[in-house]
Amino acid sequence: MYQIGPAWRDLVGSIARWQLWAYLGVQDIKLRYRRSVLGPFWITLSMGMTILGVGILYAKIMHTDMHDYFPFFTVGFIVWNYIASLITEGSTVFINDGGYIRQVPGPLLTYMLRSSWRSIIIFFHNFIIFFAVMAYVQIWSGWGYLLAIAGFALVTINCTWIALLVGILSARYRDIPQIIQSLVSVLFFLTPVIWQSNQLNGRFAFIEFNPFYHFLEVVRAPLLNAPIDPRSWLITGGLAVLGWIFALLFFGRYRRRIVYWV
Amino acid sequence: MASIVVSNATVDIPIFDNTSRSLKKAAIGYSIGGVLGGRDHKAVIVRALSNVSLDLKSGDRLGLIGPNGAGKSTLLRVLAGIYEPTQGTVNIAGKVAAMLEMGLGMNSDATGFDNIRMGGLYLGMSLKEIDAKLSDIAAFSELGDFLNLPVRTYSLGMRTRLTFSLVTSVDPEILIIDEGISAGDAEFMQKAEGRLLALVQRSNILVLASHQLALITELCSRCAILKHGEILKIGPTKDVVEEYSDSEQHLIADQSELISQAPAIEVRTTPA
8 A cells, every 4th residue: 555644654753753863863973983083074084085186186187177176076076975875874774773673663764864864964074175175266155055055955855765765675675785885886977976067078868867966966056156057956856855755655655564674 | 541452463474584585586586477486485474463452441451471482572562563463453542662672772882871861762752851860760770980881891780770770760651561671680679679660550551571470460450361473361360370370281291282382384475
């Protein structure tokens, strides 16, 4: 039965338990980096080094201006890593929290929100790099920052429904997390993160039909004060609504089975 | 008012091994019409609960007894709303606290205090409620400054003290306890018993599964015998417990009965 009611109640109940998932998300990160001096800033540091190295190299390879390319790659790479972590970590949520799912009564999407919240926290650690780069190249986007926040929210909403779908499938079929891992790494190269969309002559399918391109654009373009195709907003917003309806229908169908699968 | 109504609940638990969980097998099975791949389409299914009906109202204290693998834990999970039965329905009204395993939510790298907060949140408390109860939990556990240390530095007994102090601090409407509420050393046990009783008294509905008939007799007004996932008998604790102890002695005499206590396992097509 594909009914949306129970799934919707699960979602509302999960959001209501915000104290639980917010606390657990923070604890996850604290424990992952316990006893380390830099803590979660290790991610920031390693990402900063990647951005510095790759940014300089590819600007040279592609013969583009450092002042253009560097901020472009910085924002794209940080947002891409955020998208990737939402989806890949989401795919293992039900599996990893299986112990709790079998012990604790309560809405299941709590665990999904915990995982998304964890990715959000890490995203903002990485965002420090953005400010450093922006200070260096002297770009100020003004109102664009507000638009970027809206874009960020839409990307989060979108990637969470994708995570929910792959999370349910992964609980049942344990090959899915591996498939998702490789898909995400392939998509990194197929999506304009390292390369810019105007470098591609003629082959628009990689861009136009790649939802991740549009996800990137609604955050990247406003932050860089760059022009954006309104269709990117339309596609990202539309997918957020349609995707959640589909994911909730699917979740509603299999929600009660998940506890038997994990 | 808290209540639980279970009608004709059946729980089939699929047990996947590595082959039946693999996507490859499912895909192959599909492409060749499930003939050759058909074997992999089947998962072992344990019928853990079969056609169980129950009606619990405020004030009910139900004890569950029965041999290992009789379906007690499964029924507790159904009553807690964790398992939704494969067939039949369950309606639960009221705030549920389930203690199915000691040491739930313990993260050995987090401190005792952090574990109290995490465990309390899992048990459905708000951070405000937890903070209000924190000093009581800490005092009852007698762990003192150890609460500032990671739980991995604790001995088993200290962990048990911490979990017990935490889980008995909740205010649920429906309390679901699986056996094994042991609480460390003898001195602490005595203290613990009083606290457990107080918890039972302030919850509206209690369901307790245990092998300790004395505990059941002390805490429960009604009692049910479970066997092979079915309720054999349900009624006033005294009658049911008497009958159970008689039949248990009978069972020990009859070895063949003991073997048939294992749950029924059947191989069927996976339901999902």
